[in-house]
Amino acid sequence: MPSTTATISPAAAISLVANEALRAAERTAVSSSEQLDALADLLLDARRVFVGAAGRSGIALRMTAMRLTHLGLEVHIVGDVTTPAIGPSDVLLTASGSGTTESVVRTAQKAADAGARIGAITTAIASPLADLADVVVVVPAAQKLDRTAAASDQYAGSLFEQVVVLLGDGLFHALWQRQGSSADDLWPRHSNLE
Amino acid sequence: MPSTTATISPAAAISLVANEALRAAERTAVSSSEQLDALADLLLDARRVFVGAAGRSGIALRMTAMRLTHLGLEVHIVGDVTTPAIGPSDVLLTASGSGTTESVVRTAQKAADAGARIGAITTAIASPLADLADVVVVVPAAQKLDRTAAASDQYAGSLFEQVVVLLGDGLFHALWQRQGSSADDLWPRHSNLE
Amino acid sequence: MPSTTATISPAAAISLVANEALRAAERTAVSSSEQLDALADLLLDARRVFVGAAGRSGIALRMTAMRLTHLGLEVHIVGDVTTPAIGPSDVLLTASGSGTTESVVRTAQKAADAGARIGAITTAIASPLADLADVVVVVPAAQKLDRTAAASDQYAGSLFEQVVVLLGDGLFHALWQRQGSSADDLWPRHSNLE
Amino acid sequence: MPSTTATISPAAAISLVANEALRAAERTAVSSSEQLDALADLLLDARRVFVGAAGRSGIALRMTAMRLTHLGLEVHIVGDVTTPAIGPSDVLLTASGSGTTESVVRTAQKAADAGARIGAITTAIASPLADLADVVVVVPAAQKLDRTAAASDQYAGSLFEQVVVLLGDGLFHALWQRQGSSADDLWPRHSNLE
Numbered sequence: 001m002p003s004t005t006a007t008i009s010p011a012a013a014i015s016l017v018a019n020e021a022l023r024a025a026e027r028t029a030v031s032s033s034e035q036l037d038a039l040a041d042l043l044l045d046a047r048r049v050f051v052g053a054a055g056r057s058g059i060a061l062r063m064t065a066m067r068l069t070h071l072g073l074e075v076h077i078v079g080d081v082t083t084p085a086i087g088p089s090d091v092l093l094t095a096s097g098s099g100t101t102e103s104v105v106r107t108a109q110k111a112a113d114a115g116a117r118i119g120a121i122t123t124a125i126a127s128p129l130a131d132l133a134d135v136v137v138v139v140p141a142a143q144k145l146d147r148t149a150a151a152s153d154q155y156a157g158s159l160f161e162q163v164v165v166l167l168g169d170g171l172f173h174a175l176w177q178r179q180g181s182s183a184d185d186l187w188p189r190h191s192n193l194e
Numbered sequence: 195m196p197s198t199t200a201t202i203s204p205a206a207a208i209s210l211v212a213n214e215a216l217r218a219a220e221r222t223a224v225s226s227s228e229q230l231d232a233l234a235d236l237l238l239d240a241r242r243v244f245v246g247a248a249g250r251s252g253i254a255l256r257m258t259a260m261r262l263t264h265l266g267l268e269v270h271i272v273g274d275v276t277t278p279a280i281g282p283s284d285v286l287l288t289a290s291g292s293g294t295t296e297s298v299v300r301t302a303q304k305a306a307d308a309g310a311r312i313g314a315i316t317t318a319i320a321s322p323l324a325d326l327a328d329v330v331v332v333v334p335a336a337q338k339l340d341r342t343a344a345a346s347d348q349y350a351g352s353l354f355e356q357v358v359v360l361l362g363d364g365l366f367h368a369l370w371q372r373q374g375s376s377a378d379d380l381w382p383r384h385s386n387l388e
Numbered sequence: 389m390p391s392t393t394a395t396i397s398p399a400a401a402i403s404l405v406a407n408e409a410l411r412a413a414e415r416t417a418v419s420s421s422e423q424l425d426a427l428a429d430l431l432l433d434a435r436r437v438f439v440g441a442a443g444r445s446g447i448a449l450r451m452t453a454m455r456l457t458h459l460g461l462e463v464h465i466v467g468d469v470t471t472p473a474i475g476p477s478d479v480l481l482t483a484s485g486s487g488t489t490e491s492v493v494r495t496a497q498k499a500a501d502a503g504a505r506i507g508a509i510t511t512a513i514a515s516p517l518a519d520l521a522d523v524v525v526v527v528p529a530a531q532k533l534d535r536t537a538a539a540s541d542q543y544a545g546s547l548f549e550q551v552v553v554l555l556g557d558g559l560f561h562a563l564w565q566r567q568g569s570s571a572d573d574l575w576p577r578h579s580n581l582e
Numbered sequence: 583m584p585s586t587t588a589t590i591s592p593a594a595a596i597s598l599v600a601n602e603a604l605r606a607a608e609r610t611a612v613s614s615s616e617q618l619d620a621l622a623d624l625l626l627d628a629r630r631v632f633v634g635a636a637g638r639s640g641i642a643l644r645m646t647a648m649r650l651t652h653l654g655l656e657v658h659i660v661g662d663v664t665t666p667a668i669g670p671s672d673v674l675l676t677a678s679g680s681g682t683t684e685s686v687v688r689t690a691q692k693a694a695d696a697g698a699r700i701g702a703i704t705t706a707i708a709s710p711l712a713d714l715a716d717v718v719v720v721v722p723a724a725q726k727l728d729r730t731a732a733a734s735d736q737y738a739g740s741l742f743e744q745v746v747v748l749l750g751d752g753l754f755h756a757l758w759q760r761q762g763s764s765a766d767d768l769w770p771r772h773s774n775l776e
Contacts, residue, residue, distance in 0.1 A: 114580055427592070
C-alpha cells in the first residue's frame with residue numbers, strides 16, 4: 001500500500017497488478033506444487049464439486065466453477081437456488097485470504113460435518129479454514145485485513161483474489177490436458193440458452 | 195491450444211497461465227495506454243456505472259464492479275434485481291473477446307439508444323461492440339471462438355478473461371490513487387451484512 | 389389500474405392483491421386443467437429441467453425451481469454460472485405475461501433448436517412464446533405492457549407474477565403427492581451449506 | 583401435510599395453494615394492520631432499503647425489492663456484488679418463517695449494530711428475529727421446520743413464502759397509491775438493458 005498517494009496511470013497500474021499477480025502465482029506454484037496436485041485429484045475424484053467463498057474471492061471462484069462445468073464435472077455454487085445438499089464423496093472448493101472469513105469457515109465446517117472433503121486456498125496455513133481443509137494451497141499474498149502490509153501495493157485482498165483466478169485457470173488447464181479432450185469436446189458443454 | 199494432449203502439472207499450468215496473462219496485460223497497457231486513460235475518465239465522470247457481460251467475462255467484470263463500489267461510485271450489475279434504467283450521463287462497462295457476443299452487443303445497443311456512454315474491452319477493434327463503444331480497449335489475446343488460434347495455449351477465451359480481471363484491478367488501482375484516499379477510507383464501504 | 393390515486397392501507401392492499409391472485413389462479417386451474425397435467429408430466433419426464441424468465445416472472449420461477457430441486461429433479465437456472473447446455477430430453481420451464489418478452493422468446497427458440505421441450509406460462513395463447521412451447525398454460529391476467537387494462541387494479545404484470553408463484557407451488561404440491569414421498573424425504577435435499 | 587399420499591391434480595393443488603395463501607394473507611392483513619402501516623412508513627422514510635433472507639423467503643423478497651426499485655427507492659440485495667455497507671437511516675427488510683434462521687438473524691444483528699432499522703416478516707413473534715426488529719409483521723402460517731403442523735397442507739414453509747410475496751406486493755400497491763404516481767411514471771424505472 002503506497003505511503004504517498006502519488007498518482008499512477010492506468011497503464012502503469014495494470015503493469016504493477018499483472019507483475020504482482022505473476023510473482024505471487026509463480027511462488028504459489030513452486031511452494032504448493034504437491035498441494036496443487038492433491039487439489040486436482042480431489043476435484044477429479046469428487047462426485048460433485050461445490051464452490052463458494054465470500055466477496056471477490058467468491059467471484060473469482062465462479063470463473064473456476066464455470067470451467068469445471070465445461071470439463072464435464074457436476075458443479076454447484078453455494079447459495080444458488082438449485083444447489084442440493086452436500087454429502088460424502090462431494091468436495092467443497094473454497095478460498096479466504098485470511099482463512100478466518102466467518103461465512104467461509106462456517107460453510108467449511110458444515111461441509112466437513114456432512115462428510116464432504118474440502119479444498120481451500122488461503123494465505124494463512126495456520127487458520128480455522130486451513131484446519132478444516134483436506135487440501136490447503138497457500139498463496140504468499142497479503143491478507144485482506146492486513147491493510148498496512150508491504151506484501152503488495154494493491155488494495156486489501158486484490159492480489160490474493162487475482163491469484164485465485166490464475167490458480168483456478170491453471171488447475172483447469174492441467175485437468176483439461178489430463179483428460180485428453182480437445183476444445184471441440186468442451187464447447188458443446190457451454191451454456192446455449194443466452 | 196496444444197497440438198498434443200501431453201499432460202502438464204497444475205503448478206506448471208499455473209505458471210503458463212500467469213505468464214500468458216502478464217504478457218497480454220502488459221501489451222494491452224502499452225498499446226491501449228490512451229484508451230485506458232479515457233476509460234478511467236469515463237468511469238469517474240459517470241453518474242452511475244452499469245456493468246455487464248456474458249459468461250466468464252461477466253464474472254470477471256463483477257470483480258471490477260465490487261471495487262468500483264468500494265471507491266464510492268454508484269454501480270449496478272446488468273440483470274440484477276435492483277438495477278434501474280440506464281440513461282444519459284450513465285456509463286456501461288462491458289467486455290466481449292470477439293466483440294460479437296449477441297447479448298453483449300444487444301445490451302450495448304440499448305445503452306447507446308438510452309444515451310449512455312460505453313466503455314468496452316475486446317480483442318477485436320473491428321467488431322459490432324467496438325463500433326458501439328465510446329472507448330475501446332483492445333486486448334491482444336485469442337478470441338473465444340478462435341479455437342485453433344496460436345495466440346494462447348489456453349482454452350477458449352480464458353486468456354482474455356484473465357486480462358479483464360487484471361485490467362479491471364489496474365483501473366481500480368489508478369482511480370484509487372487518483373482519488374487520494376487511503377485503504378481506511380474504502381474499508382467502511384465494504385458490505386457489512388454477511 | 390386505478391383511475392384515481394385514492395390511497396389504500398397496506399392491509400387493504402394485501403387483501404386486494406390476495407383476492408385477485410386467488411381468482412386468477414382458480415380461473416387458470418379450471419381453464420387450463422389439462423395443460424397443467426401435461427406440464428406436470430413434462431417436468432417429471434425430463435432428464436433435466438432448465439428454468440428461466442425475465443424480471444419478476446424469472447424470480448417467481450426461481451421459487452418453483454428450488455422446490456423442484458427438493459423433489460429430487462436436476463434443475464438449472466438459465467444464466468447461472470454452472471448451467472450446462474440444454475439438449476434433447478431436457479425441458480425449459482419459462483413464463484412471460486405477454487408471451488413476447490424478447491429475451492424469453494430467444495431463449496425458448498434456442499431451447500427448441502437444441503431439441504428440448506418447452507413448458508410456458510403466459511396470458512397470451514397467440515404469442516411467439518406460446519407458438520414455441522409444447523405445453524402452454526394460459527393465465528387470465530393482465531399483461532405487463534397493457535398498462536390501461538381493467539383486468540387488475542395492480543401495477544403492470546404483478547397479478548401474472550403472483551399467479552406464477554401460486555401455480556409453481558401448486559405444481560410442486562401435486563408432483564410431491566404423486567411421488568408419494570414425505571416431508572422427511574425432501575428435507576435432506578435442502579441446501580446445507582448456508 | 584397430508585396423512586396419506588393420495589394424489590391430487592395440479593389444478594386442484596393450485597386451488598388448495600391459492601386458497602391457503604389468501605386465507606393467511608387476509609389473516610395477516612387483519613391482525614397486523616398497524617404493523618403493516620409501520621412497515622410502509624419504515625420503507626418510505628429509509629435512506630436506502632436493504633433486502634435479504636434465506637432460501638425461498640429470500641427469493642420472494644426479491645420480487646418486492648424489484649417493485650420498490652420501480653417506486654424510485656434505492657434498494658440493495660444483501661449479498662449482491664454492488665451492495666454497499668448498511669448504516670443509520672437505512673432499513674433492512676427481511677423474513678424468516680421460524681424467526682430463527684441463522685443467517686437471517688446474523689444479518690439482522692449486523693444491521694442493528696450498524697444503526698439500521700429492521701422490518702421483519704415471521705410467523706413467530708417470540709423469536710430472535712422479532713426481538714431484533716423495529717417492526718414485526720406476524721404471519722399466521724406454518725413454520726418451515728414444523729413439519730407435522732396442521733396449519734397448512736403444503737410442504738415446509740411454502741405457505742409462509744407465498745404470503746411474503748402477496749404481502750410485498752400489497753405493500754408496494756399501497757406505497758404506489760400513496761405516492762400518487764401513475765403506471766407511466768414507474769415504467770421508465772424498469773431495467774432497460776435486457
